[in-house]
Amino acid sequence: MTADTNRSPAEPSVESLGGSGLSSLLRRLLLATRPMFLTASILPVLVGTSWGYRVGGTLDWTALALALAAIVLIHAAANVLNDVFDDLGGTDRHNDERIFPFTGGSRFIQNGVMSVRQMALWGAFLLILGIVFGLGLVVHSGMLVLLFGVAGVALGLLYSIPPMQLNARGLGELAVGAGFGILPVTGAAWLQSGISVVGALVLSLPIACWIMAILLMNEVPDLKADQAAGKHTLVVRLGLNRTRWLYLLLQVLALAILAVAVSLGMLQSATWLIPGIFLLLAAIVAAFGVGAVTARLKRSIQLTLMIHMLGGLWLIAWILL
Numbered sequence: 001m002t003a004d005t006n007r008s009p010a011e012p013s014v015e016s017l018g019g020s021g022l023s024s025l026l027r028r029l030l031l032a033t034r035p036m037f038l039t040a041s042i043l044p045v046l047v048g049t050s051w052g053y054r055v056g057g058t059l060d061w062t063a064l065a066l067a068l069a070a071i072v073l074i075h076a077a078a079n080v081l082n083d084v085f086d087d088l089g090g091t092d093r094h095n096d097e098r099i100f101p102f103t104g105g106s107r108f109i110q111n112g113v114m115s116v117r118q119m120a121l122w123g124a125f126l127l128i129l130g131i132v133f134g135l136g137l138v139v140h141s142g143m144l145v146l147l148f149g150v151a152g153v154a155l156g157l158l159y160s161i162p163p164m165q166l167n168a169r170g171l172g173e174l175a176v177g178a179g180f181g182i183l184p185v186t187g188a189a190w191l192q193s194g195i196s197v198v199g200a201l202v203l204s205l206p207i208a209c210w211i212m213a214i215l216l217m218n219e220v221p222d223l224k225a226d227q228a229a230g231k232h233t234l235v236v237r238l239g240l241n242r243t244r245w246l247y248l249l250l251q252v253l254a255l256a257i258l259a260v261a262v263s264l265g266m267l268q269s270a271t272w273l274i275p276g277i278f279l280l281l282a283a284i285v286a287a288f289g290v291g292a293v294t295a296r297l298k299r300s301i302q303l304t305l306m307i308h309m310l311g312g313l314w315l316i317a318w319i320l321l
Contacts, residue, residue: 012108013111013113017113032108033076033079033080034101035076038072038076041075042072043313044312046312050315051193052189052190055193055195063191070130076130077156080123080126081123082167083109083119084109089162090228096224098222102221102305127157141191144190145187151178151179155175159175159179165231172219176211176212182204185207202260205254206255207308210250210311212250213251216247217286217290220297240291244290251287251307252283258315279314282303
């Protein structure tokens, strides 16, 4: 079965997104960034900001606004450029088992909505714009910001761009955990408090585990296409059974770290861990979707996204309240 005959009605198409008007162009450019997934970069900044505010006692709104703009733009650029390199590598072109909109890319290139060149130029523009906001943050908050920024941009680019292509070396999950967990949480905490980020580092680890679990689950339906294209993701390397156990380990580890934070006095009242039981139950249900039929696997992906979203909001509330 080809990608065209397997196309979901919800996938982008020239018919639904075509047009030469400004509004049509802006709509295409926005949807090409996969905006529904940009919360993965917003939440860790808010978690770090919450911890920095709690420790420092003040809130620098300018730093927060610049940090959010920079990371969202760089995340959007990474999404677009990942589509470009996945198409060039053949992964998305031959992915007949994708579950749109969660896996298989945005489908903009494969469905003719935008060309590879257009997507590459759009990704490069977003990246440059994100760097501009990052430099504004450096001017506002100091040179240390530059270290966080360079590390984040490097991880975003090396994730999918050859020859490094971390996602094809079984290192994609670690790169995403660092780029959408450790770096933004600790960086945002430092921006607000200007002091040690050791506490923020501890709190960044559950966020890192949750985002790594998302990537791991999203790689499951892409297994055959990735394998055929020589993209050796962690799921390709481990197989479905060991992927299921690694997924559960990440979810358990996230809650275990929060329990440690309570024991260290960083977070008050162990009763706040009770919502974690529901997140763990959701994770167990999701884990059984690995290797299951498409409908059940789709629910597992949705549950994993929900765990990240609710887990991040839960942690923000816990820190502030």
